[in-house]
Amino acid sequence: MTISYNWLKQFIKIDWTPEQTSELLTDLGLEVEGIETYQSVKGGLEGVVIGEVLTCIQHPNADKLKITTVNIGEGTPLQIVCGAPNVALGQKVPVATIGTTLYTETGEPWTIKKGKIRGEESHGMICAEDELGLGTSYDGIMVLDANLKVGTPVANIFEVENDFVFEIGLTPNRADAMSHLGTARDLRAGLVQKDIHLEFITPSVSAFHVDNRTLKIDVEVKNKELAPRYCGLTISGITVKKSPKWLQNRLKAIGLKPINNIVDATNYVLHDMGQPLHAFDAAKISGNKIEVKTVSSGTKFITLDGIERSLHEDDLMICDTEKPMCIAGVFGGIHSGVSEKTTSIFLECAYFNPVSVRKSAKRHGLNTDASFRFERGIDPNITEYALKRAAILIKDIAGGEISSELIDIYPKKIEDFQVRLSFENASKLIGEEIPKETIKRILTSLDIKINNVTETGLGLTIPSYRNDVLREADVIEEILRVYGYNNIQTTEKINASISSSSKFEDHKIQNIIGSQLAAQGFFEILSNSLTTPSYTALSEHLKEEHNINILNPLSGDLSVLRQSLVFSGLEAVAFNINRRRSDLKLFEFGKTYHGYTNSREEFKHLSLFVTGNQHQENWNVPHNKSDFFFLKGTIMSLLERLGISRFNEMPIENDLFSEGISLVAAKYKLVDFGLIKKPILKHFDISQDVLFADFNWDAILELVKQQKVGFKAISKYQEVRRDFALLIDDNVTFESIYKLAKQSEKQLLKSVNLFDVYQGKNLPEGKKSYAVGFTLQDENKTLTDKQIDKIMSNLQSNFEKELGAELR
Template identity: 50%
Template structure:
C-alpha cells in the first residue's frame, strides 16, 4: 500500500517541521503499519526539468514530409527556436509546453528516459519538442500536443502545472488491516501515535455538508434482488457533466501514489477510493435502460464484456449490477464496457455500495481479476463510510467537472451494521500487558482509535468497537489495540522470569519438523518448497501414480497447476533441472510437504512426507584432492545421520518392485517400512529433462513423527573399561548382504557386542565363482570389567558359528 505524506496532511493539521517523514515512518511502524520503504518522488517523473511554456509564432508545412510541420517557437530566450512537429493540431498562436535541448522526459510515467537533442528531421533543424500529454508523463493522451491557456512565455512547466514533490511510504499491510487501505485510516493511526508522543493534532475528513441536490429531474430507480450479496447500496445522479482533464491538484495527488490520471470523473473515484478506502463506480447514466439498476445474478454462461474489452463467462453466483438489457458491472470487481464513462458522457450515476466479501473474493478469483475495488471489497470495507464516500465524490465531481447533483440519494439498506460491544476490565488489561498502564492512557488511546466507551463501572469497561475494525471481536483484541499504540517497546522487562518446565510432555510435530530441518541443514542440505499444485501430464499413463487417484483442481489457474501432487519427487527434480540449467551442479536438497490422493470411493487422503535429493559432485576438484561424484552411499549416510539425531533404530530391506527407483533399499524403523531410498528411474529423469544420476529418499514423515514421540532416550555411564576390536574375513555367496550378517551377529551376542562395521568388500580374481569376501570388524565391550582372552575367543567363536550356520560363511 502506497501512502503519501502530502495526503496525510489533508486530514491531519500537523507542522511538517515537527512531524517529519522520518517521524511518520517510525510511528506507523511501531503502531503496526510497517513502513517497508520511504521514497521522495515527483508527481511527474523527472519534474519536467528543461520544459518551459512557449508560444508558436509560425507554423508551415514541412517541404519534404506531408505529416510534419516546421514551427518557430518563442520560449523566452533571445531568439525563437525552430521545432519540427508531427502533431496534427499544432498551429500559430498556441501556448504549448516545449522540451528544450537537454531536457529528459519519461513518456507515460515509465522508466525509459527520452533525452531531447538538437537534430535534423527530413533536412530541417529541430531544437526541441512540443509535447503531448503522455510525453510529459501527465496522462495517456497522444491525440496531439497539449494546448494551454495564455500565460507568460518562458514559465517553467513545473511551475505552470504546479508540479509537487512528495514523500511516499510503502506499507506492508497484514490482511486484517483493511482500514489502512485508505489514507484516512492511516492518518487515524498516525494521530493516535502522535498523541502518545505528546503531539496534539486534529483528525478530520473533508466536510460534505454542502451536498444538496440542485434539481431532481433525473432520479434513478434501484432494486436489490440479491440482498445477501449486497445489503447496502447508495446512488446519486449527476447531470451537466463535462468529462475532461482533471485539475493539477487532482492529477498530482494521483501521480504521487503511482496512478495515471484518466479523466476528471474516473480520477475522482480513484481519489476517493485512496482517501477513504471505499470503492465507487461511475456509470454513464444515458446507457442505463429506463434509469433503473438492479443488483442481481445472471444465468450461468452469460457473456459479459468488461472495460478491458475482454469477454467473460459469468457464473450463476457472480453478483452483477444490471439493467433490463443485461449486465452493466461485475459488482465490486470490474465495470462493463458499454456503461463506462467516456468523453461524451453528460449524465453520471454514481454508486457506493457494501458487498459481501466472500462473494466478491470468489468472483474475482474465478475471473482472475484483481482490481483496486475487489482487493478492498473482498477484505471488507467500512460500511460507516459508504454514504460519506458517495457525497464526497459527488461534490468533487461538481468542483472538477461542472456537474450538478440531479437527484436525492437513492438507497436500499437491508442490513444495518451495529458496532460490536466488548466487556473488559482494567485488571485484565494490565494482566495481559504484563504491567499496569494508567487508566487515563487507556481511555485516551481508545478514544484516539474511535472506540466508544459505552459505560464504566469501577474496574469494568464497556466498549463499542468501530465498524472499520471488523477483526476486533474479543477482549484480547482490544488490549492488543491499546498495546500497539502504547508501544511494545514501552513494556518493561521484569528483573526475573518464572516459568514451569513441562514433564513428559510430547513434543509438538512442528517442533520436530523444525529440528529435522535444522539437522538436515547442518549436514549441508538446502531446504526447498515446491507448489502443491502440479502438472496433470505427470500422472497420465503412470502406473506408479495412477491418474484416477489424482485430486483435480476445479478451477485451475493454468494447465501446469491442474492437480494436487501425489509425490514430492517431481517437484524436486524440477528444482534440480532449474539449477543444473544455470550451472549449479551440486544439489543436496530436502523438502517437507504434503501429498494428496483420491481413492476408489472418492475419499481423499493427505500425507506429509520428507523428500531428500542428492545429485552432482560430492566434492569439487582441488589441488590436493580430485573431484568425486555423489553416490548412493552419500544419500544413505545423510539418512542415517538424520535418523540418528532422533535416536531411532533402523534397518534396511532389499527394495521390491518399484517403478520410481531403479535400485535401492526399503527403510524400516521400529519394524515398519517408512520409506525408500535409491536411484531415480530413467522414466522420471526424462520427464524433467535430467541426464545426471539423481539419488532420492522418500520418507513418510507423519509415520516417523509417531515413532519419534514413542522413542525413549536411555542414558548410561561412560564405560570403565576399554573396548576390544576383532576382525573376520568371511567368504559368502554374492546374494548375501552385509545387513544380514550384522543382524545375525547382534542377535547372537546381545550383551557384549557393541558395533559391527564393514571395512572391506572384494569380488573377482582368486575367489570361487558366485562368492565375495566381506571384512567385518566387531567391537566388544563390557562396561564394568575387562574381558579376558578366553571370553573374547568364546564370543567370537559363537558369532562365527552363527554366521557359518545361517549363511555358510567360510573363514578366509
C-alpha cells in the same frame, strides 16, 4: 497501498518531513515500505524560465531556422537558434537554459548544452509544450502571456506539483486504513499520543442539494443479505471530458491513469474515503429501474475489459429490467458504462456483503480496487456521505444537476458494537501498566467511544468501520500500537517455562535426523507443495485422478498439490547443476497429498537426493562418485540412530527407480531407495546419475515410539581376544564361520570379526585365507587361560569338522 502525502495533508495539516511521517505511520502498524517522489511534470521544469524574444532573424545557412536573442532577466541576452515556424519578435516564451535536463515522452533524460547549429552558436532552447511535458502539441514553441515577468521560473506559472508517495504494506485486517481518510485518522491518533493536536478536516457536503426531480430511476434490492445498504441518485446535463489538472495529478501520484471526469471522480472518492462507487449511463438503463439481485447460472455477461463471462447463480448483479449491468462490488459491464456521449448518470454507492464480493472476484479471476475494499469490509455508515461527496465533485468538474432524491435502502442498520475493557487484563497483555488517562486519550483519538468508566475498566462502543476490533484483546492491541511498542520497557528478569512433551514428538525426531544429515554433509531444502499436474505422467504409480487441484492457481505450473517429493527435489537438483554445483547431497522433510475416491489424505516423507562426488574436489581426497552403497550406508546410519534394526530388504516396486531396494519392517514400508530412471532425469535436463531415497516418515515415527531402550552396565572383567588364521575352501562364507562359532560357544563368545582375507600366491588352488578374531568375556569373573584354551580348542575342532578348515 499507495498514499499521496499532499493528499494526506488535506485531512491533517502536518508540517513534518515525509521521513518523519513514514516513521510514525510504521510505528502505528501502517508499515511504510518505501517513499517515492512524484512530479506532475518530470524534472519539475527546473532550469526553465520565461524569456522575451528581442530579435528574430533568418538563419544565413538554413531556410527553416531562425537566430533569436532572448532576454531571460539576467546578464547579456542569449543567442538561441530556433526551428519553430511560429517564433517571432516580442513573444514571451519558455527557455531551457544550458544545463537544464528535459525528458522525452518515454522518460529518457537529455541535457541542454551549448552548441553550434549550422555554424551559429546557440545558448539554450525555446521550448514547445511537448518538450516540457505540458502537452502533446509539437507544431511550434509555446507562446506565453505577454504580461508575465521575464526570468520567472516556468514551474511557478504552471503550478507543477511535487509530491511524496508512501508505499504502505497494509495488513489484511486494516480495512479501515485503505484510504487517505483512514490513514490520516491513524496519523492523527499517533500525533495526539505525541501531544500534537491538529484539526482533523473532513470534506463538507453541506453544498449538496437536489436541483430537480426530472430523472427518476427506481431501485429494488431483491437480495438484502448480499446488499445490506444501497444508495443512488441521478445527475443530468453533465459533460464528459478530461478531468482538471489537480484531479489528474492526484490520481497519477498514486499510480492511476485518468480516464474521464466522471470515472476519475468516483476513483478519487474511492481512494479519498475508501468507499467504492460506480456510475451508469442513465440512458442505457432499461425501464428506468435498478434491480439488485442474482441471476441464473450460466448467464453471459461482458465486463469492461471486453471479456464475456459466464455468471454464477451466487453472483450479485446490478441489473435493469432487461439485463445485468455490473458485477456488484467487482466490475462494471461494457454496455452500461460512461462514455463521451453520456449526458446523464445514475451514481451508485453501496455496502455489499464482503464474502459474496470475495467469492465473485475469485470466481471470475478479477481483482479491482473496489473488490479489494469490499472484500475486507468497508464502513457501512459512510455510504450516504460518500455519495453526496461524489455528487458535489461531479457537479464541480462535469456540470449538470442532481435530478432525483437520494435513494437510501438500508432496512437493517449495522450497529456499532460494544466491548468491555478491563484495566487489569490490559496490563497483563501489555506487560506494563499504562496510565488510565493515557488509555482513555488513545481510545478517544481512535474514535472509540467511552460509554462508562469504573475503577476496573471501561465500557466502549467500537465504530462500525473497525470490523477487526471485536474483542477486548483487539482493543488492547489498538492501545498498544498507538502507545508505541518501543515505549514498553524490557524487563531484566528472564522467565522460562518447561513444557511436558514426549521425546518422540515429530519435530524432535526431525531435529535429530536433520542434525545427523547436516553432519554428513547434506543440505536441507524446502520446496513448494504446489506443482504441475503433468508430473503424474512420469510414473505409473501416480494417478492423475488422485491430484488435488487448486481452485484459483497462480499459474498452470502450480495448480495441484504434489503426490511425490521426487519431482520438486529434482527441480532443485537441476537448478543447482545449471549453476555449476554438481556435487549435491540434499534432504527435505515434506508432505504429499492424495485425493482418493472417498477421502483426501496427506503423508509425511523424508527424501534424500545424492549426485556427483561424495566430497568436494581436493588434492588429498580421492574422487569417489556417490553410488548406491554410499546412499545405503547413509540410510543404515539413520535407521541405526533411530534404534530401528529389525527390517528386511525387498525388491523395489516403485517405477521411479531403474534399480533399488525397499526396507520393510513388520507391516511398514520404511524406505524406497535407488537410482532414478534416465527418462525421468532427462525430463529435468539432468545428465548425471541421481540417487533418491523416500522415507515413510509416518511409519518411522510409529516404529521409533515402539523401540525400548535397555540399559546394561559395563562389565568389571576384561575381554580376551584370540585370532585364527583359517585356510578354507572358496565356497565357505564368513556367515557360516560366524554361525558355527556362536553355536559352539553361546555364553562367553561376545563377537566374531573378520579382519583379513587373502587369496592368491602360496595358497592351494580353490582355497582362501580368513583371519578371524574372537572376543571372549565372562560378566561375573576373570577368564582363566585354561577356560580360554578350551573354548579356542573347541572352535578349532568344529571348524575342522564342519567346514574343512585348517590352521595356517
